[in-house]
Amino acid sequence: MSTRERKPRTRRAKSNSEININNNLNVSSSIQSQIEASHIQFDDTSNLFNEKACSYLNEQTLNFLKQAGRQQNEELERLMNEFEFEYDASDYLPEDEEDTYADYLPIEYENENANEYENEYEYEGEGEEFDFEFDDEGSEGSEDEEDEEEDLFDDIDLPEEYEYEYITEPEDEFENEYEELEKVYEELEKEYEELANEYEELEETTTRNLVSHHLDEDENIASMSMQHVTNDVLTDLEAGYSNTSIAGSPLESVNYGKVLSIKDGVVHASGLETVCFGELVCFNNQKDILGLVLTLRRKTVEIVMLSNEKTIQIGDSIYRMEDNSGNMGCFPTVKVGYEVLGKHINVFGHVLNEEDLSTHDLLSYYYLTNETRSVFKKAPGIISREPVTYPFYTGIQLIDAFFPIGCGQRELLIGDKFTGKTTMAITAILNQKETNKELIYPIHHDERLTNFIKKEHVFCIYAGIGQRRSSILRVYNVLKKENAMNYTCIVSSTSSCKAALQYLTPYVGTAIGEYFMEKGHNAFIVYDDLTNHAVAYRQMALLLRRPPGREAFPGDIFYIHSSLLERSAQMNKNLGGGSLTSFPIIETQCGDVSSYIPTNVISITDGQIYLDSNLFNKGIRPAIHVGLSVSRVGSSAQNVSIKSVSRKLKIQMSDFNKLVGSTSINTDVDPALANIISIGLRLREIFKQRNPRPFYQQIMIGYSSAAGFTNKISPHFITLYYKLLFNQAFTRQLISKFELNFKQKELLYVCEYLARVHPFNNLYDFYFKVFPIEKLKDILQFDYFLSRYSKIFFAQFQPRLDKFLKRKKALFV
Numbered sequence: 001m002s003t004r005e006r007k008p009r010t011r012r013a014k015s016n017s018e019i020n021i022n023n024n025l026n027v028s029s030s031i032q033s034q035i036e037a038s039h040i041q042f043d044d045t046s047n048l049f050n051e052k053a054c055s056y057l058n059e060q061t062l063n064f065l066k067q068a069g070r071q072q073n074e075e076l077e078r079l080m081n082e083f084e085f086e087y088d089a090s091d092y093l094p095e096d097e098e099d100t101y102a103d104y105l106p107i108e109y110e111n112e113n114a115n116e117y118e119n120e121y122e123y124e125g126e127g128e129e130f131d132f133e134f135d136d137e138g139s140e141g142s143e144d145e146e147d148e149e150e151d152l153f154d155d156i157d158l159p160e161e162y163e164y165e166y167i168t169e170p171e172d173e174f175e176n177e178y179e180e181l182e183k184v185y186e187e188l189e190k191e192y193e194e195l196a197n198e199y200e201e202l203e204e205t206t207t208r209n210l211v212s213h214h215l216d217e218d219e220n221i222a223s224m225s226m227q228h229v230t231n232d233v234l235t236d237l238e239a240g241y242s243n244t245s246i247a248g249s250p251l252e253s254v255n256y257g258k259v260l261s262i263k264d265g266v267v268h269a270s271g272l273e274t275v276c277f278g279e280l281v282c283f284n285n286q287k288d289i290l291g292l293v294l295t296l297r298r299k300t301v302e303i304v305m306l307s308n309e310k311t312i313q314i315g316d317s318i319y320r321m322e323d324n325s326g327n328m329g330c331f332p333t334v335k336v337g338y339e340v341l342g343k344h345i346n347v348f349g350h351v352l353n354e355e356d357l358s359t360h361d362l363l364s365y366y367y368l369t370n371e372t373r374s375v376f377k378k379a380p381g382i383i384s385r386e387p388v389t390y391p392f393y394t395g396i397q398l399i400d401a402f403f404p405i406g407c408g409q410r411e412l413l414i415g416d417k418f419t420g421k422t423t424m425a426i427t428a429i430l431n432q433k434e435t436n437k438e439l440i441y442p443i444h445h446d447e448r449l450t451n452f453i454k455k456e457h458v459f460c461i462y463a464g465i466g467q468r469r470s471s472i473l474r475v476y477n478v479l480k481k482e483n484a485m486n487y488t489c490i491v492s493s494t495s496s497c498k499a500a501l502q503y504l505t506p507y508v509g510t511a512i513g514e515y516f517m518e519k520g521h522n523a524f525i526v527y528d529d530l531t532n533h534a535v536a537y538r539q540m541a542l543l544l545r546r547p548p549g550r551e552a553f554p555g556d557i558f559y560i561h562s563s564l565l566e567r568s569a570q571m572n573k574n575l576g577g578g579s580l581t582s583f584p585i586i587e588t589q590c591g592d593v594s595s596y597i598p599t600n601v602i603s604i605t606d607g608q609i610y611l612d613s614n615l616f617n618k619g620i621r622p623a624i625h626v627g628l629s630v631s632r633v634g635s636s637a638q639n640v641s642i643k644s645v646s647r648k649l650k651i652q653m654s655d656f657n658k659l660v661g662s663t664s665i666n667t668d669v670d671p672a673l674a675n676i677i678s679i680g681l682r683l684r685e686i687f688k689q690r691n692p693r694p695f696y697q698q699i700m701i702g703y704s705s706a707a708g709f710t711n712k713i714s715p716h717f718i719t720l721y722y723k724l725l726f727n728q729a730f731t732r733q734l735i736s737k738f739e740l741n742f743k744q745k746e747l748l749y750v751c752e753y754l755a756r757v758h759p760f761n762n763l764y765d766f767y768f769k770v771f772p773i774e775k776l777k778d779i780l781q782f783d784y785f786l787s788r789y790s791k792i793f794f795a796q797f798q799p800r801l802d803k804f805l806k807r808k809k810a811l812f813v
Contacts, residue, residue: 257318332375336515379566395431395692401646406637407579408570415611431692463509464492466532502536520576529585607631645702656680
């Protein structure tokens with residue numbers, strides 16, 4: 001009877017090695033996903049944190065990758081060592097069943113010890129299949145025995161997770177799978193090396209950024225502050241998060257802080273590791289609650305509040321802000337443009353005179369004005385400047401004749417309280433009305449102001465620093481009444497405002513003036529006054545615990561004023577040729593010009609005009625002290641005609657100041673001295689003025705006084721003398737009565753035509769600005785005209801006026 005040789009069926013169980021291999025592949029895939037997640041996470045957060053945080057993050061992430069690679073390497077080595085030995089068959093049996101080797105043997109071996117055949121099993125698979133080979137004796141038997149053997153195998157019931165199959169795989173299959181594992185291991189090694197190289201490059205770039213940004217490299221503080229950051233990032237990476245939540249996490253400490261204490265408008269805060277000096281921050285993510293960073297320490301910063309500090313509490317959040325371009329870090333800015341003209345704004349750019357403006361003006365300011373300018377800007381350099389050569393007329397004859405000012409000059413107005421400093425500055429603004437006459441009307445017709453802009457226009461800014469509300473309102477009403485608000489912008493902070501707002505006010509006004517300067521226009525700004533500005537900065541410095549110096553002012557008060565006033569300049573033609581002229585105002589105490597702030601500003605500016613309280617009390621207004629006032633650079637920009645006229649007036653005025661005390665002596669005075677005194681008294685009356693004078697009137701007054709045409713006119717009537725001279729109707733009567741003999745008849749016809757068609761002041765203003773006085777007196781025959789007019793006034797008007805004054809005195813007696 002032939003025997004049928006057949007290999008017994010074996011169950012195919014998932015071996016430990018297979019489970020380990022699968023686990024290893026899962027681990028490698030999870031490691032790879034974590035590496036990718038960490039790479040993505042690093043890219044997402046690298047823009048949100050500072051470079052120092054990125055460097056420490058790279059180190060921690062790289063260590064994590066190295067540790068994962070070592071675990072992977074050890075696991076693969078362990079698997080390779082396992083495959084060198086034969087596997088124990090008991091490892092492939094289920095743990096919950098009590099099967100023995102006898103269940104898998106023929107029935108004739110059932111009652112025998114299965115351990116005797118344990119050594120006869122030969123492994124023929126890859127760790128997942130095996131065979132049982134028996135000797136020839138065990139394979140011989142009858143057909144009945146074989147049938148019983150088949151029945152035995154059919155009756156065995158095993159769990160469904162185990163499969164039964166005949167072994168048909170080749171013996172070299174294990175070697176192929178081993179080679180595949182080696183390839184997978186090599187690929188993972190290459191990926192690990194590539195990722196390690198990428199992180200090394202990122203570490204180098206962050207190091208370069210650290211050097212470029214000049215960050216502090218205090219390793220102890222950085223490690224303490226960044227340890228929490230790296231731990232949280234690695235936790236998110238291990239958890240498999242692709243996007244990490246930023247708000248409220250320690251990752252935000254570079255752009256986020258907490259309020260530690262609040263005292264006297266100064267906030268002490270932690271965090272904000274990348275904040276800069278002079279940067280704006282907001283509280284509780286509300287853009288209307290702002291603060292200005294003015295002190296940087298190792299662990300804390302000090303912030304001066306720009307709004308009410310009662311709205312915040314200890315523990316509130318502080319956030320850095322983004323600028324208009326989307327970059328982190330917002331510094332104080334202000335809206336600039338032609339639309340700011342006619343507006344009264346505060347430091348934040350909010351319009352305060354909305355009731356006086358039309359809807360068109362408000363919409364154009366809030367929605368059409370998109371250009372902003374930084375409040376703190378570096379002054380122009382020497383290369384971009386130009387010498388002062390173009391005159392700036394203030395309308396005050398004593399200043400334009402004796403202390404001329406040029407475009408781009410910084411002239412200091414200094415004096416005691418209530419001596420006319422603000423009035424003098426407002427007079428200079430009103431004097432630009434003739435130059436800006438095209439800008440007076442278009443605002444009322446809802447037309448765009450830019451359609452009327454010309455390069456020769458002079459735009460004015462009034463910066464009221466710590467003034468009373470009534471003073472600011474009075475200035476606004478004067479400018480509005482004279483139609484000067486059409487070319488003027490008022491920036492104010494009252495005395496009730498915070499010291500930080502008073503500190504920012506002159507910088508805001510200067511930024512607006514610089515816009516017009518860069519557009520090629522001549523701009524004029526008044527700082528009223530820098531004494532209040534210095535007091536506000538001193539208050540901030542003392543609250544910030546900065547060491548006080550002379551008069552308790554901080555050591556950098558000179559830099560504060562110099563950096564502000566140096567921004568006034570005359571730009572060269574390549575940069576537009578614009579200019580910014582400034583009138584800083586300083587208030588003295590009892591005429592003391594030797595105190596700290598006055599001496600500082602005097603040394604910074606290009607001249608000063610000193611207003612004397614004694615002259616003011618005598619009724620001499622403007623109360624300019626000729627001996628203490630000076631203009632250092634304006635003479636080079638002075639008009640030729642007024643320079644030749646004022647040269648003789650200066651000599652006459654200086655002689656009078658030497659003899660001014662002798663008028664009170666009752667003794668007889670030498671006729672020559674009496675003549676000098678009478679000329680000086682006449683000049684004193686001439687220089688008294690309440691309103692700005694046109695340029696041609698200054699020339700006529702100066703020339704007539706210097707040439708001696710008014711020597712017979714009493715000082716009491718000199719004002720009336722010039723009022724009649726500049727009366728348009730009266731002057732036309734004189735021209736027709738005198739029948740002036742012009743050398744050329746054509747000039748007579750032209751002058752008569754222009755005098756009838758155009759206003760008289762425009763005609764002469766044009767002549768005196770273009771032609772020197774030496775040519776004009778011959779062409780227009782000033783000598784003949786003034787001599788005839790002086791004789792008529794002395795012979796006809798002055799006697800009548802004397803009688804009128806005597807009667808008036810008699811009535812009072």
